[in-house]
Amino acid sequence: MSQNIKDLQECVATMRDGSKSFFAASRILPQRVRDPATALYAFCRITDDVADAVDAEPDAIPKLRERLDRIYQGMPDDIAADRALSIVVKEFDLPISLPLALIEGYEWDTQFKTYETLEDLLDYCARVAGTVGAMMCVIMDRREPETLARACELGLAMQLTNIARDVGEDAANGRIYLPLAWLREAGLDPQAWLSKPEFNDQIASVIARLLKHADVLYSRAENGISDLPWDCRPAIQAARLIYAEIGRQVEKLNLNSVSTRAYVPSKRKVILLAEAFTAISKIFSRQLKVDADKAIQYLVDAVIEVPHEKRFEGTAHDRLLWFVDLMERQERRRNPRKSGRALQ
Numbered sequence: 001m002s003q004n005i006k007d008l009q010e011c012v013a014t015m016r017d018g019s020k021s022f023f024a025a026s027r028i029l030p031q032r033v034r035d036p037a038t039a040l041y042a043f044c045r046i047t048d049d050v051a052d053a054v055d056a057e058p059d060a061i062p063k064l065r066e067r068l069d070r071i072y073q074g075m076p077d078d079i080a081a082d083r084a085l086s087i088v089v090k091e092f093d094l095p096i097s098l099p100l101a102l103i104e105g106y107e108w109d110t111q112f113k114t115y116e117t118l119e120d121l122l123d124y125c126a127r128v129a130g131t132v133g134a135m136m137c138v139i140m141d142r143r144e145p146e147t148l149a150r151a152c153e154l155g156l157a158m159q160l161t162n163i164a165r166d167v168g169e170d171a172a173n174g175r176i177y178l179p180l181a182w183l184r185e186a187g188l189d190p191q192a193w194l195s196k197p198e199f200n201d202q203i204a205s206v207i208a209r210l211l212k213h214a215d216v217l218y219s220r221a222e223n224g225i226s227d228l229p230w231d232c233r234p235a236i237q238a239a240r241l242i243y244a245e246i247g248r249q250v251e252k253l254n255l256n257s258v259s260t261r262a263y264v265p266s267k268r269k270v271i272l273l274a275e276a277f278t279a280i281s282k283i284f285s286r287q288l289k290v291d292a293d294k295a296i297q298y299l300v301d302a303v304i305e306v307p308h309e310k311r312f313e314g315t316a317h318d319r320l321l322w323f324v325d326l327m328e329r330q331e332r333r334r335n336p337r338k339s340g341r342a343l344q
Contacts, residue, residue: 004087010080011042028273029235036092036139039084044102044132046081051106061107068103072096092138097302102131109175114190116180118213121163122156122295124177129155134299140232145300150224152296154236157217158243164210165246168258171197182206199258207255211247218244238276242269 029037047064050056057063067077072089076082088094105127115121133155137148163170163177170177171194180190186202193203218240225233225240242264249262264272 003083007039007080007084011038011084014042014045014081027235028238028276030229030231033140033229033232036088037136039081039088040132040135040139042081043085043099046079047103048106048128051103051110056110061103061110064103064106065100068096068099088139092141094135094138095302095305098131098135098138098299101127101299101302105131112175114176114180118179118182119295121160121177121179125156125159126152126295126299129159130296130299131155134296134303136236138303140228142228143303144227145304147224147227148300148303149296150221150227152299153217154221154224154240156296157214157221158239160210160214160217161243161246164207164214165250165257165262167203167207168197168199169261171258178206178210182209197258199256203258204255207250207257211250214247215244234273234276238273241272241276245272 027034047067050064051060067082070076071082071086074086074090076086089096105124108124108127113124115124130152133151133153134148137143137151142148142151167178174194176190176194183190183193183202183206186205188202188206221240222237225236228236245264245268246262249264250257253260253262
């Protein structure tokens with residue numbers, strides 16, 4: 001067994017243990033995308049654990065940046081995720097500014113940074129999750145600004161969902177990610193609540209408000225799925241549905257994510273995976289309006305500013321899908337009116 005295969009197997013194990021929702025959706029990605037996506041996730045998961053560790057060293061973040069530099073220099077550390085990511089970086093011309101932004105988000109975590117407004121919170125979400133959306137776009141060979149913006153918004157939505165689900169867990173670790181201004185508007189003093197976190201109607205209203213904004217972003221993100229490769233759409237739609245369902249589970253718990261932690265049952269995930277395939281047949285090619293929240297605009301710019309020579313490898317089946325997808329995209333550009341209504 002080659003070292004590359006061994007590294008990938010270790011990355012798969014990391015994904016399976018780290019995020020059951022992401023793992024479930026990733027299994028239906030085509031292999032040409034699933035393998036680099038797995039490498040990306042493994043690196044994100046492992047470095048997040050390093051930065052988030054209770055006993056993290058003061059120089060943990062600088063060491064992560066140095067580690068990333070070695071990956072981009074083609075001299076990764078003797079770690080499966082680093083070796084796997086090094087291959088992805090070379091194959092897809094992945095802009096280093098994206099994982100650097102991710103690490104900056106981790107640095108904010110180590111600083112126990114708080115966020116006064118939703119806009120401030122979205123700046124954080126752009127770093128720890130919008131970057132992942134942008135990197136996924138890159139490995140799916142989509143670098144159009146509008147598609148990148150929608151992918152980043154999906155990352156924002158997922159992170160807001162995570163924050164809404166983990167309010168109690170974060171508070172136990174001395175962290176609060178909910179917008180402080182929203183807490184005050186609900187009649188709560190942020191620091192007083194953090195010192196003695198408890199579930200009440202006020203905190204429930206803030207959680208509900210956050211989930212509502214996440215739903216807006218999930219809706220916007222869906223508009224970009226039609227511009228992804230045909231065989232990638234079901235997996236991304238599944239990820240969107242499963243993560244949004246976490247929010248629904250929080251609501252079923254009466255928005256109490258302080259003393260409980262919502263999760264999506266396995267049977268429900270199977271249903272959502274099936275729904276993803278059904279939904280894709282109803283998502284027609286659409287002409288997307290190029291607009292992006294200021295929190296993610298720099299991520300879009302980072303990708304489109306990096307030259308990339310398109311290289312395609314894969315099975316005969318993959319080549320056929322790629323060719324059909326290419327023809328569809330060219331037809332859409334020639335005849336934008338046939339691609340559906342312009343989305344606002």
